[in-house]
Amino acid sequence: MSLLRTAGIALAVVVAALLQVALVPHLAWRGIGPDLTLLVVVAAALTWGAQSGMVMGFLAGAFLDLVPPSDHLVGRWALAFVVVGYLAGRVRAELPTARPSVGATLATVAACSFVGTSVFAFTGMLLGDSSLSVGEVLPVIAVGVVWDLALTPLVVPPLLRGFARLAVEPGRLR
Amino acid sequence: MTLLDFRPRAERPAAASSRGRRWGDDRPPTPPRSLIVALVLASASLMTLDKAGALDPVRHGVASVVGPAETGVSTLVSPLTGLPSWVRTQSGLRDDVARLEEENAALRAQVATAPYDAARLREYDGLAALAGDLGYAMVPAHVVAMGPGQSFSDTVTIDAGSDAGLRRDLTVVASGGLVGRVLDVTRTTATVLLITDADAVVGGRVAATMDVGTVRGHGGIGAETRLDLQLVDQRAVPARDDLVVTWGSQGQTAGPFVAGVPIGRVTHVYSSVRETSQRAVLDPFVDFGSLDLVGVIVPTGTVSDRGVIQADGSLSPAVRGGGDAR
Numbered sequence: 255m256s257l258l259r260t261a262g263i264a265l266a267v268v269v270a271a272l273l274q275v276a277l278v279p280h281l282a283w284r285g286i287g288p289d290l291t292l293l294v295v296v297a298a299a300l301t302w303g304a305q306s307g308m309v310m311g312f313l314a315g316a317f318l319d320l321v322p323p324s325d326h327l328v329g330r331w332a333l334a335f336v337v338v339g340y341l342a343g344r345v346r347a348e349l350p351t352a353r354p355s356v357g358a359t360l361a362t363v364a365a366c367s368f369v370g371t372s373v374f375a376f377t378g379m380l381l382g383d384s385s386l387s388v389g390e391v392l393p394v395i396a397v398g399v400v401w402d403l404a405l406t407p408l409v410v411p412p413l414l415r416g417f418a419r420l421a422v423e424p425g426r427l428r
Numbered sequence: 429m430t431l432l433d434f435r436p437r438a439e440r441p442a443a444a445s446s447r448g449r450r451w452g453d454d455r456p457p458t459p460p461r462s463l464i465v466a467l468v469l470a471s472a473s474l475m476t477l478d479k480a481g482a483l484d485p486v487r488h489g490v491a492s493v494v495g496p497a498e499t500g501v502s503t504l505v506s507p508l509t510g511l512p513s514w515v516r517t518q519s520g521l522r523d524d525v526a527r528l529e530e531e532n533a534a535l536r537a538q539v540a541t542a543p544y545d546a547a548r549l550r551e552y553d554g555l556a557a558l559a560g561d562l563g564y565a566m567v568p569a570h571v572v573a574m575g576p577g578q579s580f581s582d583t584v585t586i587d588a589g590s591d592a593g594l595r596r597d598l599t600v601v602a603s604g605g606l607v608g609r610v611l612d613v614t615r616t617t618a619t620v621l622l623i624t625d626a627d628a629v630v631g632g633r634v635a636a637t638m639d640v641g642t643v644r645g646h647g648g649i650g651a652e653t654r655l656d657l658q659l660v661d662q663r664a665v666p667a668r669d670d671l672v673v674t675w676g677s678q679g680q681t682a683g684p685f686v687a688g689v690p691i692g693r694v695t696h697v698y699s700s701v702r703e704t705s706q707r708a709v710l711d712p713f714v715d716f717g718s719l720d721l722v723g724v725i726v727p728t729g730t731v732s733d734r735g736v737i738q739a740d741g742s743l744s745p746a747v748r749g750g751g752d753a754r
Contacts (some may be wrong), residue, residue, distance in 0.1 A: 279574035284650030286577030305459040323583035329474025
């Protein structure tokens with residue numbers, strides 16, 4: 255079962271990362287599109303809580319760091335997604351019901367998208383990996399948040415349903 | 429997620445009494461501090477290792493596996509991405525525009541495959557003297573993946589690699605002009621750094637006056653993408669609409685950029701008294717938002733697994749199992 259669960263998550267991350275670089279550019283506005291991998295990490299953290307969310311965020315981020323055509327330092331998305339996993343996991347812990355409401359999901363995605371991309375941009379500035387200034391970075395982050403919110407209704411509910419099945423029905427799926 | 433749970437079984441919460449335990453959740457609401465510290469430190473050590481270059485083999489390994497997958501996904505989604513243009517061609521006017529654009533692109537491609545044909549040379553006659561022995565062979569490739577804007581670096585993956593005769597630091601062009609240079613090569617794919625990247629620097633030359641300078645990107649690949657040109661000669665003032673080409677190295681594909689590839693046109697000139705230099709803004713010829721077919725300039729005689737467009741415009745046949753032009 256745990257193998258099935260891990261495989262399901264890994265599949266979601268790999269598919270999201272591939273679509274991220276191969277399909278999203280065709281939809282993107284000025285090169286900025288939705289961050290599908292971030293949505294997967296948020297959905298996982300909303301299902302399993304902060305601890306699993308962080309570990310998964312780290313692995314998904316490290317994968318995204320390595321997928322071509324990336325040329326930034328490996329570990330920057332990993333750190334950003336650890337933070338995202340933590341944030342979404344804390345939201346999960348505060349939820350009164352099993353399934354997060356629409357408003358809670360949207361708010362979580364917006365916050366995670368903003369914080370995640372900001373952490374990524376900040377590490378780039380700190381390490382001299384990117385020479386952009388805060389003024390140039392903020393509009394990109396803002397557009398990214400809007401994209402992520404727009405894609406949330408399409409992507410997150412199916413992921414939450416799928417992850418919930420993996421979480422709750424161990425034997426029946428095999 | 430049991431596979432990702434590294435704690436000994438005894439430490440795991442046993443009862444359903446803890447807050448946050450719902451439908452199969454076996455985690456306390458707050459993750460242990462040690463895990464947070466461990467993951468943040470792990471991210472930091474990844475960055476340190478990569479800074480030291482220790483992760484290059486890993487990146488290369490992942491690229492050689494994921495690169496072909498990206499090519500596959502790109503092929504799979506191509507009917508989807510082609511859909512908008514199919515819908516638009518419902519109107520007869522759109523049809524005409526598409527046909528003319530195609531014709532235009534074909535004509536431009538002809539110019540690009542023999543970049544030094546006479547018409548173009550008259551345009552930047554400063555380079556005319558160099559023309560005799562210039563002209564490059566090119567390996568055609570398609571852009572299969574583009575880095576997201578949120579990663580703040582402008583890179584793309586193309587579907588040609590070392591098998592097609594590519595290696596690091598080769599110049600990449602499109603039918604319009606300069607695209608960028610090859611950063612990394614796997615067997616079947618390559619990563620290209622676009623000249624719009626905020627860290628990309630290209631030697632540029634104003635064709636009319638032969639003044640040299642550096643062209644820098646700003647990051648971002650929208651329709652309003654502009655490049656900065658800063659001339660070495662502080663008294664030189666480029667004129668509006670001046671053509672800027674790569675300065676580059678003279679030997680065929682010796683340096684990162686070959687000479688004489690058009691980059692863009694000057695749209696604005698700003699002079700700064702404080703910095704006592706001129707800064708010109710360039711409108712690049714290439715539309716980076718819709719990159720598709722590109723050419724990688726390779727040395728003549730390169731062995732490739734696909735047809736190579738030779739400097740005289742002819743197509744040399746593919747060599748199966750060939751490659752590795754070093």
